[in-house]
Amino acid sequence: MAHLAAGLARRWCPSSLQVVNFPVVQLHVSLRAMRASHTEFENAMNQVKLLKKDPGNEVKLKLYALYKQATEGPCNMPKPGVFDLISKAKWDAWNALGSLPKETAKQSYVDLVSSLNSSSKSSGQVEPRADSKPPGYETLVVTSEDGITKIMLNRPTKKNAMNPQMYHEIMLALEAASKDESSITVLTGSGDYYSSGNDLTNFTDIPSGGVQEKAKNGAILLRDFVGCFIDFPKPLIAVVNGPAVGIAVTTLGLFDAVYATDRATFHTPFSHLGQSPEGCSSHTFPRIMSPSKATEMLIFGKKLTAREACAQGLVTEVFPDSTFQKEVWTRLKAYAKLPPNAMRISKQVIRNKEKEKLHAINAEECSVLQERWLSDECMNAVVNFLSRKAKL
Numbered sequence: 001m002a003h004l005a006a007g008l009a010r011r012w013c014p015s016s017l018q019v020v021n022f023p024v025v026q027l028h029v030s031l032r033a034m035r036a037s038h039t040e041f042e043n044a045m046n047q048v049k050l051l052k053k054d055p056g057n058e059v060k061l062k063l064y065a066l067y068k069q070a071t072e073g074p075c076n077m078p079k080p081g082v083f084d085l086i087s088k089a090k091w092d093a094w095n096a097l098g099s100l101p102k103e104t105a106k107q108s109y110v111d112l113v114s115s116l117n118s119s120s121k122s123s124g125q126v127e128p129r130a131d132s133k134p135p136g137y138e139t140l141v142v143t144s145e146d147g148i149t150k151i152m153l154n155r156p157t158k159k160n161a162m163n164p165q166m167y168h169e170i171m172l173a174l175e176a177a178s179k180d181e182s183s184i185t186v187l188t189g190s191g192d193y194y195s196s197g198n199d200l201t202n203f204t205d206i207p208s209g210g211v212q213e214k215a216k217n218g219a220i221l222l223r224d225f226v227g228c229f230i231d232f233p234k235p236l237i238a239v240v241n242g243p244a245v246g247i248a249v250t251t252l253g254l255f256d257a258v259y260a261t262d263r264a265t266f267h268t269p270f271s272h273l274g275q276s277p278e279g280c281s282s283h284t285f286p287r288i289m290s291p292s293k294a295t296e297m298l299i300f301g302k303k304l305t306a307r308e309a310c311a312q313g314l315v316t317e318v319f320p321d322s323t324f325q326k327e328v329w330t331r332l333k334a335y336a337k338l339p340p341n342a343m344r345i346s347k348q349v350i351r352n353k354e355k356e357k358l359h360a361i362n363a364e365e366c367s368v369l370q371e372r373w374l375s376d377e378c379m380n381a382v383v384n385f386l387s388r389k390a391k392l
């Protein structure tokens with residue numbers, strides 16, 4: 001263990017690693033904490049030591065913050081003085097994670113390290129604009145202007161399918177948005193899709209602990225992910241720029257408003273996939289659209305057009321695709337000028353009534369899904385999807 005601690009410390013703070021415009025971040029590793037870490041987590045720490053190139057200070061700060069959050073929980077250090085730049089940078093990075101659960105931070109650390117090992121930018125991704133937030137996100141573009149923080153899913157070549165890294169980055173982005181200066185937060189997609197839901201390749205890389213462990217970790221990830229939408233304190237708006245599938249549809253029931261282009265469709269093929277509803281949709285959909293309409297979507301997999309979804313109450317308003325972005329953003333900028341505390345408090349008055357119930361429903365849905373993922377029905381459906389191109 002000691003050599004590992006020394007290795008990590010040496011890796012990120014050798015004098016040769018002089019990096020422009022940012023002090024080199026010293027990575028302090030506590031032996032006590034490492035003994036408690038999970039196999040994957042320990043492997044990831046090993047991989048950090050073996051990285052061939054310096055990932056840059058932003059990423060190193062993120063690694064540091066996620067490591068501390070995973071091993072010690074929310075930031076418990078006194079805020080350093082302004083002149084202690086290195087400690088201040090580290091403190092800021094860790095503190096920004098707020099109350100992110102240890103499990104989530106641990107998984108984010110593992111995913112970040114694996115993305116550092118194998119990430120390659122795919123074509124068509126939107127490059128973060130100069131005025132967007134510091135580029136610490138691989139699968140999102142997050143910008144903040146006119147009182148609006150916009151979180152844009154940015155895997156357009158994969159129809160913005162959500163892989164573990166995207167789940168974690170959305171949680172981190174929501175955590176940051178809940179604390180920033182903006183008054184409303186928007187989730188949208190880049191490219192022609194809002195999101196095709198869970199990335200079905202998530203079912204492929206089975207860890208050493210086996211498929212049961214993968215399902216358990218997946219259920220934890222899903223519970224934390226949906227929990228972030230349940231607890232989000234500011235008005236949360238979905239700008240559905242195209243078709244939405246699976247979890248991208250079910251979580252809409254936890255948004256405060258949903259605006260869609262008339263090109264959008266809404267599809268929850270859970271039975272086809274051998275799976276079951278998530279995102280609290282087992283509760284929100286019957287309440288929003290009536291039990292029988294919810295059955296048609298969640299059990300029979302009926303795909304809705306934008307206008308049908310609006311008629312059923314899942315979508316707030318539909319706009320012609322040609323004027324969608326202009327109309328929606330004009331409206332959102334006007335909303336964002338309203339008194340932020342009044343909006344936040346009003347949302348709390350509405351949401352607090354059922355927050356506890358939603359968390360219980362979320363936990364139940366995740367527990368059922370954890371079993372479903374191990375079923376033949378689910379495995380066969382995933383294999384069919386992943387092998388469909390091979391048949392062409």
Ligand SMILES: CCCCCCCCCCCCC/C=C/C(=O)SCCNC(=O)CCNC(=O)[C@H](O)C(C)(C)COP(=O)(O)OP(=O)(O)OC[C@H]1O[C@@H](n2cnc3c(N)ncnc32)[C@H](O)[C@@H]1OP(=O)(O)O
Nearest residue numbers: 157158159161196197198199200202215218222246247373
């Ligand atoms: C053993 C335990 C495992 C546990 C796993 C845990 C996971 C983490 C926990 C979170 C779980 C949340 C639960 C969520 C459930 C859901 O969201 S269910 C819905 C899942 N989504 C789908 O079933 C959609 C699958 N995709 C499609 O049907 C089609 O791609 C499309 C969306 C209808 C688009 O079709 P088309 O226009 O023909 O484009 P394609 O060529 O198919 O797609 C372009 C490329 O994008 C890839 N892609 C698209 N969607 C996905 C996806 N969801 N997963 C993976 N990949 C996707 C597609 O393969 C293409 O890739 P290339 O072939 O490389 O170009």
